[in-house]
Amino acid sequence: MSNRDDIRGVDGLKGREPIGCVVSVGRKSEKGHPTDNNRFYIMEYKPSKKIGGRPARNFHPRYAKFNDSNDNTTIWGNLIHRNENDAFHYSLLAYKSPDTKNHPDGKPFCVGDGKKAKRWIENEDGELELTDIVCGNQLCKYQSEWKGSKPCSPRSRLIFQLRWGQNSNLPCLIAMWNTKAWSSTQNIIGMFDHAREAYKSLRESYGVQLEDDFMGIPFQMQLGKATKPSRNQSYPVVTFSIDGSLIQHTMKRLESLQQMRSFSQDLKKELPGPVVAEPVEGVGKGEHEKADQFQLSGGDDFFGNK
Numbered sequence: 001m002s003n004r005d006d007i008r009g010v011d012g013l014k015g016r017e018p019i020g021c022v023v024s025v026g027r028k029s030e031k032g033h034p035t036d037n038n039r040f041y042i043m044e045y046k047p048s049k050k051i052g053g054r055p056a057r058n059f060h061p062r063y064a065k066f067n068d069s070n071d072n073t074t075i076w077g078n079l080i081h082r083n084e085n086d087a088f089h090y091s092l093l094a095y096k097s098p099d100t101k102n103h104p105d106g107k108p109f110c111v112g113d114g115k116k117a118k119r120w121i122e123n124e125d126g127e128l129e130l131t132d133i134v135c136g137n138q139l140c141k142y143q144s145e146w147k148g149s150k151p152c153s154p155r156s157r158l159i160f161q162l163r164w165g166q167n168s169n170l171p172c173l174i175a176m177w178n179t180k181a182w183s184s185t186q187n188i189i190g191m192f193d194h195a196r197e198a199y200k201s202l203r204e205s206y207g208v209q210l211e212d213d214f215m216g217i218p219f220q221m222q223l224g225k226a227t228k229p230s231r232n233q234s235y236p237v238v239t240f241s242i243d244g245s246l247i248q249h250t251m252k253r254l255e256s257l258q259q260m261r262s263f264s265q266d267l268k269k270e271l272p273g274p275v276v277a278e279p280v281e282g283v284g285k286g287e288h289e290k291a292d293q294f295q296l297s298g299g300d301d302f303f304g305n306k
Contacts, residue, residue, distance in 0.1 A: 017159055019045050020173030021060045023075055025223060025236050028056050037236045039072045040223055042162075045176070062171050075221040076243065077160040079214045080174065084192050087214055090156035090185055092117070092135065094142055098151055103128055110152065112137070153180040158188060163218065177238075183226060184238045191219060191240040198246040208250075216253060218243040 022045055026037030032052020042063035047055035059067050066072055081087035096102050097109040101122050110119040112135030120128040138144060142152040158177045164170045179185060195217060202208045219242050226237045 017176075018174055019159065019176045020171075021045055021063065021162075021175050022057060023162075023175050023177040023221075024057070025179075025238065028052070032056075038223070038225070040075055040221075041067050041072070042175070062173075066170060073223040075177075076163040077175065077219055077221070078163050079217045079219070080159070080161050082213045082215045084212070084214055087160065088156070088158050088188060088192065090154055090188075092137070092152055093155040093180075094152040096151065097142075098146075101128060110142070112140075112152075154182055154185045155180050156185040156188060160219075177221070179238065181235070181237065187238060187240045191242060194242060195246060199250075202247065202250065210250065210254075213253075217246065217249060 022043045024041045024043050026034050026039070027041050027043075028051045029035045030051065032054060042060045043057035044060050045057075047057050049056050049058060079087050092110075092112040092114065093108050094110045095106075095108050097120075100109075101120075102109060103120050107120065110117055112118070114135055114137040117133050117135035118130055119133050121131045121133075123129050136143075140152055143150050156179050160175060160177075162170070162172050162175050164172065192214070195214060196212055199210060199212050202210055219240055222239045222241070224237050224239065225234045227234045
């Protein structure tokens with residue numbers, strides 16, 4: 001063993017989510033404008049090109065069959081986190097300020113939760129400082145007083161694992177989906193609220209001692225359209241629904257956990273006992289510890305042999 005083999009890790013260095021692809025509503029045209037927003041695409045995770053001077057993602061090569069098909073307004077997935085905050089994150093966010101100095105490294109201009117916010121504000125020396133402020137929510141001027149595309153909007157991110165039918169050869173990579181639409185964000189919140197209510201019902205009605213655990217919950221994303229009559233416009237909306245009975249999913253999960261516990265207990269019973277030294281014939285009691293040769297005995301091995 002070398003001197004460095006016993007030193008491993010870097011204090012404070014944390015791993016990243018192993019995201020393999022991004023689910024996108026539509027794509028960017030060659031001029032950088034949103035297009036084909038009536039269907040889903042599955043893109044590579046990291047942007048690898050620029051369109052209109054901005055980073056853009058390529059189509060994921062392993063999902064060419066999906067991206068080339070006409071039936072792509074539905075995505076199926078499973079949640080892969082026990083905690084909602086790990087699976088789903090949302091906040092108010094403005095990447096750029098239209099009337100003040102922006103961060104040179106492209107950091108978001110302002111991030112808030114409707115009550116408090118952090119904003120880059122120029123000080124007396126002309127330098128940007130990250131400052132704690134009160135979040136105006138929908139009364140903030142970057143929402144209420146701005147015409148057209150508002151600088152501040154909700155930014156939501158959902159991380160999950162793709163799920164396909166048994167006869168599909170598409171990979172089930174871990175995926176990320178982002179949106180800045182109010183309605184789509186509300187729909188994700190509604191799905192988690194529904195799951196919490198179901199767990200609450202199980203606890204109250206059946207006395208099941210069960211925490212809110214979102215791991216493995218199957219769901220469906222459906223892409224549709226909504227309209228703004230005042231502007232005579234339509235826009236994409238993604239709805240979310242738990243795919244199947246949450247009670248049945250929970251019961252199957254509990255059964256699986258019980259089976260794993262039973263298997264673990266059975267395995268412990270079958271494992272060999274502690275290894276002990278047995279005296280070699282002709283060596284006195286206590287002297288076998290000094291002997292150059294001794295026999296090892298530890299019960300049955302994994303194949304049932306003595």
